[in-house]
Amino acid sequence: MTVALVGAGPGDPDLLTVGAARLIEEAEVVVHDALIGDEVLQLIPPRTERIDVGKRPGRPVPQENISALLVELGRQGRRVVRLKGGDPFLFGRGGEEALALQKAGVDFRIVPGITSSIAAPAAAGIPVTHRGASAAVTIVTGHRQRTEEPVNWRALASVGGTIVLLMGVANRGEIAEELITGGLASSTPTATIESATTPNEVVNRWRLDELAAAPICAPAVIVIGPVAALSVCDVLSVSELAAS
C-alpha cells in the first residue's frame, strides 16, 4: 500500500541500512536507477518485479515519467521500493517524487541512505570535518541545470571548511577557476574518488589548479580543502573487516 523512497547508499551492500535491506526483501516492485551497485541489486529477490529507470546517456527516462510511474504503482496498492543511489534527498530528486506522490494522495515514506559525499571521502581516509582543519562541509552539485538555484562559487571559497563536489567531473575546470578567483589558494589540497566503495575505486590527490587537467572519470566525488591532504585509513570494506 505504500511507496518507500529508499536510499541505497554508495554501492557497498554493507552500507545499506537495516531498514532498506528489509524493505527490498519485502517489496513487490523495485524501481531503481542506473547508479545502484550490482551487489545491492542482487539483494532483490527473483520473484520481485524490477523496473530500471536509469537515466543512461541517450535513453533518459524523464523525471515526470518516473514520478507518474510511482503514482501508478502506488495506486495499485503494491509494496513499492523506489531505490535511489546514496540518499533520496541529497541530489536524489526524492523531493520531486515525494511531492508528486503527496499531490496524488499516495501514501509514501522516505528512508535515508548513506550519501557518497561522506562515504567516498571516508573510504579514502578523509574526514570531511576535522578539528583544527574544517568546521563545515558544503556538498554541492557541479551539474548545471537551468532550473536549479545558482551556486555562488566565489562566496563558497570564503566560507572555510571542506567542499565536496558531486557530479562535477565535466565542469571541474571552470569550478576550480571560480574557487581560485574567490580566494582559495591554487595549492589547496584536492582529492578525487572514482567509483567509491566499489571494487573499481580509484583515489588520487591533486592541487586545486591541477584539477582541470586531471584524468578522472565519472562517477567521481571531488573533495577540496585542507582535509583532502589527510589519509587516515586504508580502503577496506566492512565485509573484509568481518572476515579478518
Place this chain on the structure above:
Amino acid sequence: MTVALVGAGPGDPDLLTVGAARLIEEAEVVVHDALIGDEVLQLIPPRTERIDVGKRPGRPVPQENISALLVELGRQGRRVVRLKGGDPFLFGRGGEEALALQKAGVDFRIVPGITSSIAAPAAAGIPVTHRGASAAVTIVTGHRQRTEEPVNWRALASVGGTIVLLMGVANRGEIAEELITGGLASSTPTATIESATTPNEVVNRWRLDELAAAPICAPAVIVIGPVAALSVCDVLSVSELAAS
C-alpha cells in the same frame, strides 16, 4: 584484532547500516558515546563489554583519553567497536581517533553512518537539496572551539542553497544575526528538529529572525533556507512502515 570506528546513525535502529549491525553483534567491546539511541544500545549482546565514554555535562571524558583507550583495547587484540552517533567523520572526531590508532600502529576501519544532518530534515519532510530551490547544502557546527577553523557566516549567507546547523542551539541567535548581516532575508524559512528520528522528535518552523527567541532544546538540527518551508511527508519510522 581491529578497531572499527562505526557510525550509529541518528537514533532509529533501522537506520544503522547492515555492516554496523553485524559488527555490533560480533564485537567483544563496544565503546560508545552518550548520544547513541537506547534502541541501538539494546542491540549490544549481554556478553559484550560496554564502555560509556559519553561526554556528559560535568563529567567529560577528554578526547585524548578516549583515543588512548581505543589504542589500548586494540593492542589487546580484541574486536573493538567504537560506536559514534551519526557519522564518524562528520563532527564525530573520528579523524582524531583514527590518527591516534594509525600513529600507534593499531589496525582500524571506518564504517560510515547516516548523519542526522540529512536524516533529521528528511524525517521532517525537508529535502536538503531540491530542484529550483537548492543545489548545495552546507553542514556546519555552531559549537565554538578555539582550535577549530573559523566559519565565515557572512560569506555562507551568499553561497545559496541550504544551511544545516548542528550543535547550534546555544549560539543560534548570534549565528542568525551574522547570516542576516551577510544578506539572508530575515524571513528565510527555518526549521528546527529536536531529538530527530526518536519517539521524542519535535519539528517546528520559524522565520530566521525568530530563531534567537525560539524555545528549542538540544540536541536539535536547524535547517535554514527555502527548502525549510517544504514538508513532503509525515514522520513515520521504517519499523512502522514495515508494520503497515
